[in-house]
């Protein structure tokens with residue numbers, strides 16, 4: 303996997319071929335996160351009125367993500383009212399990446415139970431549960447344990463049926479008994495195959511050994527009852543046990559994958575020593591190309607990129623950049639983004655650049671790198687940070703951006719000393735520039751549509767003339783090429799995230815519009831939106847309340863005192879409120895926002911829906927029109943149920959399409 307291995311291969315084309323072959327091998331052999339639903343169980347009781355249940359739920363899930371990110375098990379406790387405990391467990395045979403994908407899928411589906419105070423979801427590769435008490439050590443429960451059998455019998459043939467069923471039953475008995483013993487010896491996880499019957503057992507890591515034994519024995523007994531069905535799944539409080547006539551698990555552990563992997567690379571190395579290498583990789587590409595049509599586009603683009611990078615002179619030498627950044631010295635570090643850390647570099651010709659060091663992360667890394675280079679080099683706008691080039695030959699991948707000398711916007715608007723510095727005119731220009739940059743990302747002139755996903759004050763940089771430049775495209779995905787509905791966890795920053803993205807993971811351009819709205823309010827008011835730190839006093843809510851009582855000018859940053867335009871500033875706040883409306887359809891597009899900001903004659907429609915979070919705390923006179931937390935969720939749930947049992951992907955696709963048709 304280490305690109306150093308290929309440094310002997312000078313032609314960049316071959317490096318891409320190799321990377322590609324490898325990434326395809328990885329994805330085709332080890333990439334089934336097993337996200338099909340086994341069972342979703344929602345508790346019956348609801349949280350008391352007036353508790354911040356959904357924001358707490360989101361925090362709780364984020365807490366789990368930070369742990370499951372690097373492990374197969376996570377538990378988390380949030381000291382809220384009602385208290386929240388949650389546990390996530392991936393089956394031990396999943397790779398870390400698939401584990402994240404499986405967690406992301408369960409995290410996207412479990413909100414169907416909201417606002418229940420408890421819920422459990424079993425996917426075929428992982429488990430997720432939250433509840434209002436500490437259940438981590440529980441193993442069996444008469445009310446929670448459940449079993450699900452598939453609807454198909456094993457194939458019957460003629461008169462021997464009874465004999466066949468008996469034999470199958472014995473094999474199932476034997477397989478589930480054996481897999482239980484293996485799991486007990488083996489830290490709670492086991493797989494086993496007996497004569498065409500495949501079985502997997504997994505106890506949650508927090509369940510003690512004796513509990514694990516009880517739990518698996520109960521599940522084994524329950525799934526035996528499924529015979530002669532082809533599949534049975536025991537879904538207990540502390541464990542999961544499944545048998546099937548199909549092989550559904552990955553053989554061996556992570557370590558063995560790595561082993562198998564270096565085996566492959568050795569074979570390739572040997573083959574590459576001969577001229578047969580050419581034929582092999584071409585046919586491998588061809589075969590996988592045909593099989594994985596999903597990757598078709600990437601394949602094409604990948605070749606194009608490497609060619610374009612070579613042709614366009616976007617290529618930087620790794621050693622040069624290493625020296626330019628003083629060997630990535632901490633004193634040169636400018637910041638830390640989602641995809642890696644950023645350093646200041648001084649090139650031999652004296653030019654100052656920002657060098658982003660990407661986290662090297664196998665297949666995911668290739669995708670991410672690919673996205674950044676491909677997208678950013680194509681998209682140029684005065685309000686977007688410019689990509690100057692990249693380096694792909696060193697031990698890690700580097701991106702080179704133009705250096706933006708002033709710090710990010712948050713250093714100016716939230717720092718009392720510096721806040722005086724930004725007058726109304728400058729703040730207004732920053733808002734307009736950011737809106738134009740975003741409108742451009744959303745497809746302005748070009749055909750490419752990009753959702754930034756993490757618009758916030760620290761991602762808006764200011765140049766020496768205080769022009770805003772949107773940075774950190776690490777989270778950017780191009781809708782045209784990336785139809786995948788699963789991101790490894792919902793990306794973004796709390797406080798800026800649109801409610802539909804927060805709760806359902808639904809991603810459209812309107813997610814950026816919402817974040818932009820929050821940013822606008824922050825810039826004009828000079829305050830952070832502290833939605834999640836206090837029950838009251840969130841900026842969104844304060845501004846909305848002032849708006850309802852016609853006192854909008856009171857919200858404006860006192861630093862600007864008499865400096866602001868008495869007509870313009872409240873209008874801009876009103877645009878911010880329009881952008882943060884709870885319902886996706888009511889939010890304007892960025893193009894409309896730009897028009898409202900720049901066209902003096904443009905009528906600004908009144909926002910008629912409060913921001914979603916904490917909306918239930920608004921004065922009761924508005925309650926008929928406002929969306930309370932509860933009704934928002936039941937709407938969401940109704941919508942999800944309306945789409946029937948269809949998969950997440952179709953739901954996401956249709957919402958993408960809906961937004962494209964707008």
Ligand SMILES: *[C@@H]1O[C@H](CO)[C@@H](O)[C@H](O)[C@H]1NC(C)=O
Pocket residue numbers: 347384385419434435
């Ligand atoms: C948890 O919820 C149940 C209702 O389902 C309730 O009886 C119990 O008191 C709650 N526990 C806590 C600690 O709030």
Ligand SMILES: *[C@@H]1O[C@H](CO)[C@@H](O)[C@H](O)[C@H]1NC(C)=O
Pocket residue numbers: 351
């Ligand atoms: C909570 O709110 C719902 C709907 O707003 C209402 O029907 C219910 O009576 C309230 N419950 C309590 C305990 O106030």
Ligand SMILES: *[C@@H]1O[C@H](CO)[C@@H](O)[C@H](O)[C@H]1NC(C)=O
Pocket residue numbers: 367368369371372791
């Ligand atoms: C995942 O783990 C890496 C390395 O341990 C860490 O830098 C990163 O912030 C984590 N991501 C999340 C979303 O917690």
Ligand SMILES: *[C@@H]1O[C@H](CO)[C@@H](O)[C@H](O)[C@H]1NC(C)=O
Pocket residue numbers: 445446447448449
């Ligand atoms: C298992 O779950 C199903 C669906 O929720 C339910 O109808 C059934 O009663 C449950 N069985 C047990 C034994 O709890």
Ligand SMILES: *[C@@H]1O[C@H](CO)[C@@H](O)[C@H](O)[C@H]1NC(C)=O
Pocket residue numbers: 455530
């Ligand atoms: C499956 O097998 C059971 C028990 O042998 C039998 O009662 C049932 O009719 C069979 N179902 C189908 C669809 O063949």
